[in-house]
Amino acid sequence: MNFLKRFFSKESRQPRVNIKQRFELIGRVGQGSMSKVWRARDLNSGRTVALKVLHKQKTEELEARFVGLNKPREGDIAVQFQHPHIVKTFEHGLTSEGEQFLVMEFIEGYSLSFLVEAQNEDMRTNCLKYMIQLGEAIQYFHNENWIHRDICPRNIMVDNEQQLKLIDFGLVVPNTPPFLLPGNRTGTAAYMAPELIKRQKTSQKIDIFSYAVTCYEMLTRQLPWKAAETMEAVLQHINSPPKPIQELLPGINPQIADAIMKGLELYPQDRWQTIDEMLVPFKEVYQSQKTAVTQQKSETTDSSTSRPAAAVPGKKGSREKSDPNSKRPRSAQKPVQTPEQRLRRRKRKPPVDDSQGTSENQPQPGSSPGKEQHASRKNTPSRPKPGNPDESH
Numbered sequence: 226m227n228f229l230k231r232f233f234s235k236e237s238r239q240p241r242v243n244i245k246q247r248f249e250l251i252g253r254v255g256q257g258s259m260s261k262v263w264r265a266r267d268l269n270s271g272r273t274v275a276l277k278v279l280h281k282q283k284t285e286e287l288e289a290r291f292v293g294l295n296k297p298r299e300g301d302i303a304v305q306f307q308h309p310h311i312v313k314t315f316e317h318g319l320t321s322e323g324e325q326f327l328v329m330e331f332i333e334g335y336s337l338s339f340l341v342e343a344q345n346e347d348m349r350t351n352c353l354k355y356m357i358q359l360g361e362a363i364q365y366f367h368n369e370n371w372i373h374r375d376i377c378p379r380n381i382m383v384d385n386e387q388q389l390k391l392i393d394f395g396l397v398v399p400n401t402p403p404f405l406l407p408g409n410r411t412g413t414a415a416y417m418a419p420e421l422i423k424r425q426k427t428s429q430k431i432d433i434f435s436y437a438v439t440c441y442e443m444l445t446r447q448l449p450w451k452a453a454e455t456m457e458a459v460l461q462h463i464n465s466p467p468k469p470i471q472e473l474l475p476g477i478n479p480q481i482a483d484a485i486m487k488g489l490e491l492y493p494q495d496r497w498q499t500i501d502e503m504l505v506p507f508k509e510v511y512q513s514q515k516t517a518v519t520q521q522k523s524e525t526t527d528s529s530t531s532r533p534a535a536a537v538p539g540k541k542g543s544r545e546k547s548d549p550n551s552k553r554p555r556s557a558q559k560p561v562q563t564p565e566q567r568l569r570r571r572k573r574k575p576p577v578d579d580s581q582g583t584s585e586n587q588p589q590p591g592s593s594p595g596k597e598q599h600a601s602r603k604n605t606p607s608r609p610k611p612g613n614p615d616e617s618h
């Protein structure tokens with residue numbers, strides 16, 4: 226029976242691609258929990274691309290969770306997106322070995338995780354802009370009737386033109402009733418909405434929650450709940466209120482603070498109904514900052530004609546003055562050269578795992594914190610690995 230299913234499956238009808246013949250692999254750029262990613266030259270088109278080859282067994286295990294639901298594959302989903310803040314996927318298919326692969330635009334830049342940790346000049350200057358770009362990408366997703374399920378800095382990059390790009394669609398599901406039923410927990414513990422953690426019915430609002438956690442972290446370098454990195458820790462804090470962002474950033478613009486805190490509400494009905502709504506205050510503040518910077522610049526130019534150059538405030542100073550992040554805690558203002566070292570030194574937090582192998586549409590009402598399982602890579606999504614409760618990705 227399984228043999229027949231495989232024989233008539235979509236995969237069996239798809240031509241296989243010999244990766245080594247088709248691509249020149251220039252270097253490995255990433256190792257996700259589910260894949261390997263290379264910088265490669267596509268010998269057909271001549272362009273430099275990111276080649277993502279999914280781990281066969283882990284992908285099959287993930288897909289097994291959606292049995293009967295006909296979940297589209299990552300490549301099927303990714304090629305559909307046309308948005309400035311979502312990585313472009315040119316092509317997808319199967320390798321000669323039967324692994325799924327995606328060919329994407331190659332993003333020269335950094336992971337948002339790095340920028341969160343570094344809190345460098347780029348982050349101080351552009352944080353609000355990146356928050357808005359991310360929100361626009363998620364709203365596009367939602368308009369196209371998808372749920373991302375794994376919004377977190379690890380799945381976001383910023384290119385050298387200071388443009389944010391969402392890069393990973395491994396857990397994306399259609400926003401349709403069968404996929405919203407209470408089921409297993411997939412995602413990254415610290416960013417998971419309470420209803421997902423509690424195995425209740427989900428909606429696109431789980432992405433609004435993860436977006437709010439991400440924005441909170443982008444601004445403060447901290448998570449809204451202490452010890453939110455394992456499923457057990459998350460289950461303990463889930464009913465307690467998050468730390469108000471104003472406590473970490475007393476000078477934060479109140480509109481931005483309120484918008485983020487509303488995104489973190491425990492009950493989905495108390496959160497923003499759409500990302501677009503949440504973006505309204507962000508865009509208002511961003512616009513007023515831009516206006517203030519322009520005014521400051523023109524004042525500076527005017528006064529520079531009558532003052533010696535040394536007395537003119539520097540560009541950096543005027544930017545920081547109008548930046549909502551300028552009053553971030555001292556820890557966030559440390560010198561630019563240290564974060565990479567700090568990032569390397571920082572202990573990897575154990576991610577959570579929900580590897581009980583439950584089908585996505587199977588309710589698990591009686592689950593108790595004690596039954597939850599750990600995974601073992603920082604901010605790694607919880608994905609299945611049957612037979613191994615302490616899964617590592």
Ligand SMILES: Nc1ncnc2c1ncn2[C@@H]1O[C@H](COP(=O)(O)OP(=O)(O)OP(=O)(O)O)[C@@H](O)[C@H]1O
Nearest residue numbers: 255256257258259260262275329330331332393395
């Ligand atoms: N288009 C791209 N351009 C440049 N680098 C990329 C691109 N896509 C992915 N990467 C690099 O590869 C890493 C892993 O990619 P990705 O997150 O898509 O894999 P994954 O296996 O789904 O990861 P995980 O499941 O752990 O989130 C990224 O963190 C990034 O460093």
